[in-house]
Amino acid sequence: MLVKTQLSRGLSVLAVLACLAAAPVAAQAQSFKAGFVNTDRILREAEPAKAAQTKLEAEFSKRDKELRDSAAALKSASDKFERDAPTMSESQRQARQRQLADQDRDLQRKNREFQEDLNARKNEELAxxxxxxxxxxxxxxxxxxxxxxxxxxxxxxPKHDITDKVLKAMNGNGAK
Known part of the structure; x- marks a missing residue:
């Protein structure tokens, strides 16, 4: 019985020590403050992001219109070729096909360059x-x-999401 009592006391002491050791960890965990910011929302809703989008649209709208006009002209020329091809000579047909293929390659190259330029500027503004x-x-x-x-x-x-606070600060005071 004496062994049982000593064992019981030993376990009680261990339990008390474990509680004392855990107390600072619990107190520290309660003082830890974490937050979360939704970057996608910032890029969609912040005034500086909207201003950057407007700036990019203005900067690239003329080039975009020119490319769309060129694509429409190429389609029109291609449709005309399809209509006129049966009445053309073989050499005229081949020359016109080469011309349309060259125009198409040129348009594709300009589209690629446009996309590369737009993406580079978009990355600069987003940064x-x-x-x-x-x-x-x-x-x-x-x-x-x-x-x-x-x-x-x-x-x-959601209680840790501080995105609204960040948006309010960015929109309210221009993000200093």
């Missing part, structure tokens, strides 16, 4: 918006004592 957003997030983290703010996550409890 600036993200830079502004990151500055706002850092300011918010420091002012509200966040330990960590994540931008990518599989799941986030």
């Amino acid at each position: 600036q918006v993200l830079d502004k957003a990151n500055r706002v997030v850092r300011q918010l983290a420091e002012s509200e004592n966040y330990d960590v703010i994540l931008q990518e996550a599989v799941y986030v409890n």
Whole structure:
């Protein structure tokens, strides 16, 4: 019986020590503050992102219209060739086919260049918006004592989502 009592006391002491050891961890976990920012929403809803989109549309609209007009002209020429081909001589038909193929290659090249230029400019503008957003997030983290703010996550409890605060700061004061 004496062994049983000592064993029981030993287990009680171990249980108390385990609780004492866990107490600082629980207290530390309660003071840990985390947040989440939805980058996709920032890029869709922030005023600097909308301004960047408008700027890109203005910058590339003329070139886009020229490409669409060239594509329409090529289609019209191709349709005309299809209608006129039966009445053309073989050499005229081959010359016109080469001409249409050259125009098509030129249009495809211009389209590729346009897309590359547009993507490069879009990346530049988005990088600036993200830079502004990151500055706002850092300011918010420091002012509200966040330990960590994540931008990518599989799941986030909505109570940790601070995207609205970031959007309000970016839209309200121009993201300093």
